[in-house]
Amino acid sequence: MKDRVPKISATVRERNGxxxxxxxxEQGRLPGVIYGHKMEPVSVSFDTRELVPQIEKGEKVFKxxxxxxxxxxxxxxxxxKELQFDYLGDTIIHADFARVxxxxxxxxxxxxxxxxxxxxxxxxxxxxxxxxxxxxxxCRVADLPDEVVVEISGLGLNELITADKIKLPAADMKLLTDxxxxxxxxxxxxxxxxxxxxxxxxxxxxxxVIGEKERAEKAAKDGAAPAKPGAAPAKGAAPAxxxxxxxxx
Amino acid sequence: xxxxxxxVKHRKEFRRVRDRKATKANYVAYGDYGxxxxxxxxxxxxxxxxxxxxxxxxxxxxxxxxxxVFPDKPISKKPLETRMGTGKADVDYWAARIKPGTMIFExxxxxxxxxxxxxxxxxxxxxxxxxxxxxxxxV
Numbered sequence: 001m002k003d004r005v006p007k008i009s010a011t012v013r014e015r016n017g018x019x020x021x022x023x024x025x026e027q028g029r030l031p032g033v034i035y036g037h038k039m040e041p042v043s044v045s046f047d048t049r050e051l052v053p054q055i056e057k058g059e060k061v062f063k064x065x066x067x068x069x070x071x072x073x074x075x076x077x078x079x080x081k082e083l084q085f086d087y088l089g090d091t092i093i094h095a096d097f098a099r100v101x102x103x104x105x106x107x108x109x110x111x112x113x114x115x116x117x118x119x120x121x122x123x124x125x126x127x128x129x130x131x132x133x134x135x136x137x138x139c140r141v142a143d144l145p146d147e148v149v150v151e152i153s154g155l156g157l158n159e160l161i162t163a164d165k166i167k168l169p170a171a172d173m174k175l176l177t178d179x180x181x182x183x184x185x186x187x188x189x190x191x192x193x194x195x196x197x198x199x200x201x202x203x204x205x206x207x208x209v210i211g212e213k214e215r216a217e218k219a220a221k222d223g224a225a226p227a228k229p230g231a232a233p234a235k236g237a238a239p240a241x242x243x244x245x246x247x248x249x
Numbered sequence: 250x251x252x253x254x255x256x257v258k259h260r261k262e263f264r265r266v267r268d269r270k271a272t273k274a275n276y277v278a279y280g281d282y283g284x285x286x287x288x289x290x291x292x293x294x295x296x297x298x299x300x301x302x303x304x305x306x307x308x309x310x311x312x313x314x315x316x317x318v319f320p321d322k323p324i325s326k327k328p329l330e331t332r333m334g335t336g337k338a339d340v341d342y343w344a345a346r347i348k349p350g351t352m353i354f355e356x357x358x359x360x361x362x363x364x365x366x367x368x369x370x371x372x373x374x375x376x377x378x379x380x381x382x383x384x385x386x387x388v
Binding site for chain 1: 250253254255256257258259260270271272275276279285287310311312313340348349350357358382384385386
């Protein structure tokens with residue numbers, strides 16, 4: 001966490017729902033919610049041009065400023081919990097904040113930055129894979145790091161770094177991510193194997209319909225059984241004696 | 250042979266409404282750069298295959314390509330010059346449902362310049378407008 005906690009101004013939203021949230025966004029504001037500390041959640045809105053640059057800089061802890069109001073959340077410290085993006089993943093459309101104290105222990109996600117040039121990448125066809133670029137930790141709000149740096153310069157070909165190998169910045173920090181989850185791995189690019197579905201042959205031109213075989217078997221079995229008395233005659237069969245002639249079209 | 254499912258629950262399917270935007274699979278999840286669709290379409294399996302070949306011919310053995318969509322929707326089509334009626338036609342091809350925002354391909358292990366050139370070649374094959382996006386950093 002940075003030494004200076006940025007202050008963000010918030011206004012309580014009177015009306016909730018997607019239509020009202022859309023109108024708020026059109027006014028250049030960002031809808032959000034503040035919850036936690038066993039108090040009622042409060043729907044608020046922020047100035048987009050004030051909050052979004054701070055979030056993009058990596059800020060996570062803010063001090064709420066509610067000018068002209070006597071709201072209980074005035075000067076409350078809040079932690080950014082979740083962001084929602086639009087369908088293209090560019091624009092932030094909603095932000096979740098949790099009420100926190102600086103000495104409180106919280107669970108949060110931290111960005112992982114890979115540092116150094118891995119020795120394994122010098123061999124031909126080597127690729128650095130990093131399936132995730134964030135880890136979940138538990139720590140004091142005051143100790144919350146901006147990012148966790150992982151040194152990969154010693155990483156060779158076919159070697160990997162798992163989450164439990166990461167050195168956390170403070171001793172009392174606890175890793176919540178699965179310790180076996182891969183953070184960085186150097187693999188060798190192999191000749192692309194054509195997907196299994198693509199080489200199964202001509203039979204694969206029509207996929208198997210689940211349960212169709214069973215249904216066909218059952219129908220065949222039922223067909224072999226003797227017909228019930230009074231059952232409709234098969235197509236083209238002679239009508240039963242005494243049956244009414246079919247109406248002419 | 251283009252991608253298609255091995256087993257299906259129903260042989261044919263309704264067309265269904267296509268007016269939604271992507272709410273999932275709309276971010277770079279596996280690679281470093283991705284090709285994101287800006288429009289909606291039914292992307293045939295053969296087009297996905299064409300895109301894969303275009304990218305891999307450019308990348309050669311460098312980097313890793315991820316295909317984020319799978320053609321699991323059967324599209325039926327009546328033969329030419331046939332009268333209407335007599336039931337739903339046979340399946341013509343299999344398509345992936347692409348919504349605005351859907352990530353179609355991803356590339357890992359290459360520089361941005363190489364990824365851009367590879368994705369431009371892939372984008373030529375796509376029937377929709379696309380754009381190159383990189384992995385999101387904001388937590």
